[in-house]
Amino acid sequence: MTTLPESTQVKLGLVIDLDICVGCQACAVNCKEWNTGGYGAPLSDQDAYGANPTGSWLNRIHSFEVQPETGPAQLVHFPKSCLHCDDAPCVTVCPTGASYKRTEDGIVLVNEDACMGCGLCAWACPYGARELDKAESVMKKCTLCVDRVYNENLP
Amino acid sequence: MDAVNSKTLWCWNAIGKRKGARALGDGAPETTRGFLLNHLMNELLPPNGDGLLWSNSDPVTGQAAWFDLRVKIERAAPSDHSEPDAGAQDSPVGTGPTELTYGKDWT
Numbered sequence: 001m002t003t004l005p006e007s008t009q010v011k012l013g014l015v016i017d018l019d020i021c022v023g024c025q026a027c028a029v030n031c032k033e034w035n036t037g038g039y040g041a042p043l044s045d046q047d048a049y050g051a052n053p054t055g056s057w058l059n060r061i062h063s064f065e066v067q068p069e070t071g072p073a074q075l076v077h078f079p080k081s082c083l084h085c086d087d088a089p090c091v092t093v094c095p096t097g098a099s100y101k102r103t104e105d106g107i108v109l110v111n112e113d114a115c116m117g118c119g120l121c122a123w124a125c126p127y128g129a130r131e132l133d134k135a136e137s138v139m140k141k142c143t144l145c146v147d148r149v150y151n152e153n154l155p
Numbered sequence: 156m157d158a159v160n161s162k163t164l165w166c167w168n169a170i171g172k173r174k175g176a177r178a179l180g181d182g183a184p185e186t187t188r189g190f191l192l193n194h195l196m197n198e199l200l201p202p203n204g205d206g207l208l209w210s211n212s213d214p215v216t217g218q219a220a221w222f223d224l225r226v227k228i229e230r231a232a233p234s235d236h237s238e239p240d241a242g243a244q245d246s247p248v249g250t251g252p253t254e255l256t257y258g259k260d261w262t
Contacts, residue, residue: 037258049251051182065158073157135256 023077044135090121
């Protein structure tokens with residue numbers, strides 16, 4: 001299978017304050033709009049105008065209702081995208097080397113040209129943070145906006 | 156829901172569509188569940204101790220409510236479809252594609 005780098009120079013990640021998140025889904029929508037174009041396979045939608053619309057997303061917000069023994073009930077929202085794990089099981093399970101972790105910053109990416117759509121990485125991910133795109137049968141995942149974080153033209 | 160105050164009138168806020176509108180197909184959730192309804196709520200959040208008065212508005216749109224609106228509230232009978240239901244309209248463009256691959260054209 002695929003080998004992880006022994007160490008990475010930097011470990012980039014995305015920090016989300018769950019005390020502030022209201023579950024509005026704006027981040028997921030903006031993520032999908034940016035990442036459906038510009039590289040690789042689009043984030044496709046199936047039956048978008050019909051009774052059972054589905055599609056590929058790089059992050060989703062899971063919302064839960066918590067009812068404590070005492071005190072008011074609360075809604076808790078978990079924006080869920082790739083955590084770019086140190087010991088990324090989605091990489092080591094990959095039979096083709098398509099799923100890999102960058103040594104320079106720890107970002108986990110998919111080389112779609114080498115991905116055969118077997119889906120093993122999605123099964124291996126403990127967070128459900130990968131989705132197989134149904135239109136092109138390649139694995140889609142959060143890139144940590146690798147195309148934006150190194151773009152010096154952005155503020 | 157336990158997390159909603161029983162005295163709060165809550166609503167599914169947003170994307171109700173008339174059947175047949177916007178190239179939607181039969182049974183599209185936009186046409187079967189929910190319809191636009193305005194919130195009934197205070198324009199300010201309760202004081203939280205910071206000495207400031209915070210607007211009770213949508214974090215995305217900034218829209219809160221129509222405060223000059225007069226409303227009459229009635230309990231609605233259970234229904235298997237959302238109201239109002241004005242029937243389906245004819246679509247001049249047919250229905251949308253079964254699969255969308257937005258971004259494919261310029262990638």
